[in-house]
Amino acid sequence: MFRSFALGAAFAIVLSGQALADPPTTILNASYDVSRELFVAINKAFIPKYKADTGKDLTIKQSHGGSSAQARAVIEGLDADVVTLNQITDIEKLAESNLVSKDWQKEFPNNASPFYSFPSFLVRAGNPKNIKNWDDLVRDDVKVIFPNPKTSGNARYTYLAAFAFAKQAYGNDDAKATAFVKKLFDNVPVFDNGGRAATTSFVQREQGDVLVTFESETRGIAKEFGTDKVQVVTPPVSLLAEFPVAIVNKVVDARGSREIAKSYLDFLYSTDGQRVLAENGNRVNDPAVAAEFKNQFPQIQLLKVEDVFGSWDKVQKDHFASGALLDQIYGKR
Known part of the structure; x- marks a missing residue:
């Protein structure tokens, strides 16, 4: 009887060890505010591919x-396996x-940014205020909607794009910018706190x-609500917005989900992944896919953070650090 009990206990330990060794069947992607529909489409394409490649089912949860705010949530304990955010900082x-990883930008191609966009405009149908460029947004008769740059990477890009436009327009005069x-x-x-709430304020x-x-959001809204209500306006110049991704080491090592997390982010760079990104209004780096969707994207001069501001480190120090220029401009709103 003791021998049977011992064998049973040993078998249970083996099963327990095997269960611990089995990879999880879910991962969590913590992403920026207006990417909900995009990653629903990405997940719809990736999950059956993962099943075909591994024979295993997978559930991808989204936050x-x-x-x-998402970055802070992960720092404070949100167990995201991957992050797909919209700002390097x-x-x-x-x-x-x-x-x-400290060298996270080396873990995936294009400095770990699988797609890109830029701040663009959405106006009322017929463009009654004749809004065409950034200088139209500072007219007394124009009210502008974008989210809080203290919490939204989307809004920080708007802030930087406006600043970059003004520097170009005023001969690099920082005071005028x-x-x-x-x-x-x-x-x-x-x-509003995020890009989707700002969209609700404007459209609904x-x-x-x-x-x-982001241009991708303007295109999605116009498709959803119709050109009889809203109209996309692409300014002649804007700021390149890259969308960086990373594996959250602490979480994947604890959960045993690193292989799944890497496969998920690798998929964003694949031909199929790049096509889903482009179909959802994002600009991609894959030459063949970019050529396939070329006619859908207007030409634009895209300024780069590094060229206008020096580096992202300098942007963080000069504009986004506590008490820096953004705080001075934003004030106590």
Whole structure:
């Protein structure tokens, strides 16, 4: 009897060890606010491919919010296996907290940014205020909608794009660029926490004359609500917005999900993944897929953070650090 009990206990330990060795069947993607529909489409394409490749079922859970708020949530304990955010500085904060690799930009192609976009405009049908460029957004008769740059990476890109436009327009005069951005902020009636809330304010609550958000979002809104309600306006110049991704080492090592997490992010770079990204209004780096969708994307001059501001580290120090220029412009709103 004792021998049977011992054998049974040993068998249970073996089964327990095998269960612990089995990879999880779910992963969590913490992403920026307006990427909900995009990653629903990505997941729909990836999950059957993963099943065909491995024979295993997989569930991908999504968490969405302002990019900077999502980074803070992961730092505070959100067990995301991967992050797909919209600002390099947000993932840098995770690296500083030892949650992602210090050299995370070397772990995937294109500095770990599988697709890109830029701040663009969405106006009322017929463009009644004749909004065409960034300087139209500081007119006294124009009200602008975009989210809170303290919580939203989307809004931080709007801030930087406006600043970059003004630097170009005013001969690199930082004082005039600062005054330009302050006037833009004065034209914002309400700062929502994230990009999707700002979209709701503009489209459903009919606040403002123009919504500033990523081009991918403007295209998605126009498709959903129709050109009889809204109209996309692509400014002649804007700021390149890359969408960085990373594996959260602390989580995947604890859960045994690293292989799944890497496969998921690798898929974003595959031909199928790039095509899903392009179909959802994002610009991609794969030459063949980019050529396939070329006619859908207007030409635009895209300025780069590194060229306008020096580096992302300098942007963080000069604009986004506590007490820096963004705090001075944003004030106590």
